Amino acid sequence: MTKKLIKTEPQWREQLSDEQYRVTRQAGTEPAFSGIYVDHHDAGTYRCICCQNSLFSSEDKFDSGCGWPSFSSRLEKAAITQYPDFSHGMNRTEVRCQHCDAHLGHVFEDGPEPSGLRYCINSVAIDFNAKD
Secondary structure: OOOOOOOOHHHHHHHOOHHHHHHHHHOOOOOOOOOOOOOOOOOEEEEEOOOOOEEEEHHHEEOOOOOOOEEOOOOOHHHEEEEEEOHHHOOEEEEEEOOOOOEEEEEEOOOOOOOOOEEEEOHHHEEEEEOO
8 A cells, every 4th residue: 555645735735726726635626517628538547636646547438428527447446535425415425536635526326337437527636648
């Protein structure tokens, strides 16, 4: 298991844009259909914007129509942690980067087979690395 990345609030604020900080460090959400990766279809890997931990493959990205990048699977089980989220009067499962605890979005059980999962992820919480 990799050691957790821990930074102070000022360190995160210096590294991240205001929107990235609001989403990843304060569990915010970007507006639907506003993110740069909603209609992104290049081959590569999506990484955590805070620590560059590899999270999702473009091979598992699909158009769910929800307004956020959606993935049917994560790269590695250990890359993401899940937590119950009862905020805003809803019962959801929040997903966070295992390495730095950044809020990424939520996972739902309405995705395509074989996983049946839809990882609904904020574009500002991830970065893209193209395949060579």
